[in-house]
Amino acid sequence: MEKLLDQFSLGLFFWQFLLFVGLILLLKKFAWKPILDAVNEREEGIKDALLSAENAKKEMMNLKADNQKLLDQARAERDTMIKEAREIKEKMIADAKSEAQVQGAKMIEQAKASIESEKNAALAELKSQVSGLSVDIAEKLLKAELSNKESQSALVEKMLGEVKLN
């Protein structure tokens, strides 16, 4: 212990204290603070980068899910659209068919009616013509027949016989 105390040098203690405290203060200002700040900043940066990467990944997943959802939706929509279109088509065909049938029937009906009327008209004309002709013929015949008495009376006889037949 005495040797230790003997070795203790006040001058060395003084200089050591002065230099060491000075060194702490200088290094604190010019080295440790900037170093630790820089390291902290870097660590925060790394943490942030990792976090944002994680977020980006999540966002990407969300986006992907969204896309899938959209895709599914679109697909479903397409399916319903196709189905609807098919239904419409079928309905249209059916409608067209029935329409055509109605129209056809109508046309046939009309045709039938016009044919009937034409036929009637033709018949009427034919009748009138026939009647005219028959009148003419009858006139001519009568003229010829009636040129002599016998024939006139024969005719009347004949005609009367015919009427009876009717």
Place this chain on the structure above:
Amino acid sequence: MVISKKPLHFIVAALVAFLPLVNYANTTTDSTAVPVEAAAVAEGQHHAEEAPKDLKTEIKEFIGHHLMDSYDFHLFSYKDDAGVEKHIGFPLPVILIDNGLQVFSSAEFHHGEHAAESNGNYYRLYHGKIYKVANAEEEVAVDEHHHATNAQPLDFSITKNVFMIFVVALIMFFLFTNLAKSYAKNGGIASGAGRFFEPIILYIRDDIAIPNIGKNYKKYMSYLLTIFFFIWFLNIFGLTPLGINVTGNIAVTACLAILTYVITTLTANKNYWGHIFWMPGVPTPMKIILAPIELLGTIIKPFSLMIRLYANMVAGHVVLMSIIGLMFIFKNWLGSSLSFFLAFALSLLEILVAALQAYIFTMLSALYFGAANEEHHHDDHH
């Protein structure tokens, strides 16, 4: 302490194992050892009044000198052809407070051979300390225990250790300010030597400061980082052949330990003092008994810090230098090469110890700061 015992045990075991070899070797080399001893006597001109020394005493004295601080930066000595001892190194300024400020170069001591003069005052170097003498011729008076009786002036000299502290402080300042600057230049990533030191800084923050101190760690970081690198660098410098021993100096470790104590005491919270003066959870008579013990404990803790670092460093230096010294005592190929390898292995171990002691000092400081900052949570451990 644990660290220094292991190599010591190993060395003692190794020495005992090779003792027979040494004894045989000595009988053959004794005849050549005599001129060496004679030479040792011849070169010790300024120790003329002392008894002739043998090699072992000389090595012991050399180690003793190495452990002590000195007033010049001495690298090595050699003898020229004329047998005059030459010292290679450079002198450092001596600053004394004795009737005003006395500043002169340590070269004036001529390595203790002459008295230095400053403003009419004469000073003489005796066993690594400066004593005031009346005139240039007067020697330092000693009592029967070889203790000098002359007056010692107040000594604030820039000694070798102060010089090294200054050098290490400069190195640290440039190293770490460069690291701090490199972040801005390099986009937040360290460059150069900082790449090596940055993980150590992060280790001190993440594995020493945060687990031991907790959430208040930030205000202690500057101290912990500075103390770690300061002790580590000085320990490593101590292993270089420059022959310096700053951390193995009681004044230096005392200063560091006192700083830890002061910071612990000044930043302690109510809970810390509560645990010292009025220990919760024990009967009242025990509280009264525990208070002085706890109070003493606060001083013992930094005291152990001081002794631990000092003793480890001194032990490391003594053992390493003793083994190097053994080479000159053995003077045969077997013993000398063995001690070379032993010294080599021990140097590697000392590199580990250098870092370990810095770590322990920092770790324990952080632990004491943590105790001073502990929050109130008795339910956990009472």
